[in-house]
Amino acid sequence: MKLPGDDHALSPHTGYTRDHWIAVADGLLAAAWRWATPGGARLDLPGPPSGSGVRSDGLEGFARTFLAAAFRVAGEAGKDPHGWLERYAGGLDAGTRTPGRDDAESWPLIGDHPVAGQPMVESASVALGLRLTRPWLWDHLAPAVQDRVEAWLRGALRHVPAPNNWYLFPFTVAGFLASVGRADAETAQARDRALELLDGWYRGDGWYGDGDGRAFDHYNGWALHLYPVLDAHLAGGPAPFGPRLREHLASFGLWFGGDGAPLHFGRSLTYRFAAASAVGLGAVTGDTPLRPGVSRRLLSGALRYFLDRGAVDEHGLLSLGWHGPHAPTVQHYSGPGSPYWASKAFVCLLAPPEHPLWTSTEEPAPSETADTVLALPAPGLLLQATRDDGVVRLHNHGSDGVRPHEAEAAAGDHPHYGRFAYSTRTGPTARDNPADNHFAVVVSGARSVRRRIHPLGAGQADGWGWAASWHRPVFGSGPATVPGLRVESVTVVRGRDELRVHRVLGAPPGASVEETGWATAPGESVLRPLAGWTGRAEVRAPHGTAFVPWVSLSRLTGDVDGTAVFVALAALGGEAGDSVASVVEEGVDVGWPDGFAVRIRFGPLRVDGGP
Numbered sequence: 001m002k003l004p005g006d007d008h009a010l011s012p013h014t015g016y017t018r019d020h021w022i023a024v025a026d027g028l029l030a031a032a033w034r035w036a037t038p039g040g041a042r043l044d045l046p047g048p049p050s051g052s053g054v055r056s057d058g059l060e061g062f063a064r065t066f067l068a069a070a071f072r073v074a075g076e077a078g079k080d081p082h083g084w085l086e087r088y089a090g091g092l093d094a095g096t097r098t099p100g101r102d103d104a105e106s107w108p109l110i111g112d113h114p115v116a117g118q119p120m121v122e123s124a125s126v127a128l129g130l131r132l133t134r135p136w137l138w139d140h141l142a143p144a145v146q147d148r149v150e151a152w153l154r155g156a157l158r159h160v161p162a163p164n165n166w167y168l169f170p171f172t173v174a175g176f177l178a179s180v181g182r183a184d185a186e187t188a189q190a191r192d193r194a195l196e197l198l199d200g201w202y203r204g205d206g207w208y209g210d211g212d213g214r215a216f217d218h219y220n221g222w223a224l225h226l227y228p229v230l231d232a233h234l235a236g237g238p239a240p241f242g243p244r245l246r247e248h249l250a251s252f253g254l255w256f257g258g259d260g261a262p263l264h265f266g267r268s269l270t271y272r273f274a275a276a277s278a279v280g281l282g283a284v285t286g287d288t289p290l291r292p293g294v295s296r297r298l299l300s301g302a303l304r305y306f307l308d309r310g311a312v313d314e315h316g317l318l319s320l321g322w323h324g325p326h327a328p329t330v331q332h333y334s335g336p337g338s339p340y341w342a343s344k345a346f347v348c349l350l351a352p353p354e355h356p357l358w359t360s361t362e363e364p365a366p367s368e369t370a371d372t373v374l375a376l377p378a379p380g381l382l383l384q385a386t387r388d389d390g391v392v393r394l395h396n397h398g399s400d401g402v403r404p405h406e407a408e409a410a411a412g413d414h415p416h417y418g419r420f421a422y423s424t425r426t427g428p429t430a431r432d433n434p435a436d437n438h439f440a441v442v443v444s445g446a447r448s449v450r451r452r453i454h455p456l457g458a459g460q461a462d463g464w465g466w467a468a469s470w471h472r473p474v475f476g477s478g479p480a481t482v483p484g485l486r487v488e489s490v491t492v493v494r495g496r497d498e499l500r501v502h503r504v505l506g507a508p509p510g511a512s513v514e515e516t517g518w519a520t521a522p523g524e525s526v527l528r529p530l531a532g533w534t535g536r537a538e539v540r541a542p543h544g545t546a547f548v549p550w551v552s553l554s555r556l557t558g559d560v561d562g563t564a565v566f567v568a569l570a571a572l573g574g575e576a577g578d579s580v581a582s583v584v585e586e587g588v589d590v591g592w593p594d595g596f597a598v599r600i601r602f603g604p605l606r607v608d609g610g611p
Helices: 018-033 054-075 084-095 118-132 143-156 165-179 185-201 219-235 242-255 269-285 292-307 338-350
Strands: 202-204 372-376 381-386 391-396 421-423 439-443 446-449 453-461 464-471 486-494 497-516 525-531 535-541 551-572 580-584 587-591 597-601 606-610
Touching: 018 054, 018 292, 018 338, 054 084, 054 118, 054 338, 084 143, 118 143, 118 165, 118 219, 143 165, 165 185, 165 219, 185 202, 185 219, 219 242, 219 269, 219 338, 242 269, 242 372, 242 381, 242 391, 269 292, 269 338, 292 338, 372 453, 372 464, 381 464, 381 486, 391 486, 439 486, 453 606, 464 606, 486 597, 486 606, 497 587, 525 580, 551 580, 551 587
Parallel strands: none
Antiparallel strands: 372 381, 381 391, 391 421, 439 446, 439 497, 453 464, 464 486, 486 497, 497 551, 525 551, 535 551, 580 587, 587 597, 597 606
16 A cells, blocks of 8 residues: 655644545555456455355445445545446446346345345445445446346345344435435335434434444444435535534544544444544534544544554455454454445545645644543443543443343343443453453352443543443353342543442342453553452453453452442553542542542432542
């Protein structure tokens, strides 16, 4: 991948300009097309297949790279010096001649989510790519090819999506069909249903749930905001969802560290710099509170972060992982073409060269400007950033990834949702290794996991903030739950300090508790007992994380029978403050040497702090 030289006058933080984005898009496309079928209908990229099989994976490679090509060509007002659209036109023709046939070119048919649903995801990228490039691609296809493409796309309107952001895939297909004069009752129904669901999923603070449950992660930006806001922008009409995107971006800028890394939290993290797509979308549509120089800092910072750390392999392809390949980051539905949902970040190229996004001088990211604490009560999240190291930490008291119909113990530990804290510099440990940032009740040798999270509130004041939740511990062996067992948890942050308070209720005789700290190399984090704990040790996680191949964790232990309170102070990247805690009948009082104190009271929960 050949990139222009860095421009540190215009982009003092990243050196990247719009020309870098174009060069990256061209480089990724050129590498991917080396693996195309003879007719260009599928890009059968090398690597282990997804659960949907290699034919679906080949369609995924075509559709997701098409999205990058579409943003790249549309952003240049149709200029296509490498002839990308000609290749995709040939693929559209070849793939839709005999859909469903088991041969080298034919696209798989779109089915219901549980049966053969993955092509529905890819139909949205195909439809959006066609809508973006209509004057230069769709309008030049033969009428028979147009009809075949429409027939294949309509499968998305006639089958059942997954009960989450998937409803925006038929919405996007219907939007394209309407834009080329092929709207009907079927397209209207798909759009109305998606918008109805989207309204029901909106929880406030700029955040949607990914379905009826409490999954809040990067899907909020790269799916739930992107599809409806971009649809309105391309239609040239009012943007009813623009204010929600603006509200989201008011806090989302803090989801990126000073090194450009997005928070390593939630599923599908192999999409990497797609995490910045909402930032680019807001700059293009004007639905953003971020200054253009800040938006470009976030966008280019995320792009460069991954390029500099090996996300592109020796073949020029995006690997399945985070920096480089990393199996625990990958979901079962991900195949070799999956990482190319990163193409969504190229939405920023819809801003032309003279747009302020590209002409303004880069400014620092929010994580680089000051120590910041930000509470998001709607999703139940608490953000904590420290300026000196640029690290952002997310304290999770509301996002669990448990679908409404699932039993709490159905899937066991979920490393990318169940932990109490995540950051831009650490990843969760893998399953079957000691869990980082975890509070467990241990009964008969079995450690509990946290599945469904019940938020109790979140708030912030000058220089500090808090978030709280409760959960029912569930176990992978023995009885799934213990009747009456409950854990109430509060996190208070100030500077780099993290006060972690847990009240256990209903613990059976002989039970014990454990709490772990950050997954780092030895000496790079602290977990200090303040009250309730009787043991302290270091444990190892040999499988490491997405960031480093081997880590150790601090672990505190204690005994519990009935009700008890446990208090610890943690810090990532340095020493924790010399706080002192005292447990009282109603809760906990904690004081710092500078006179600041926090008072936590349970039942009902109340958190107060100040000098």
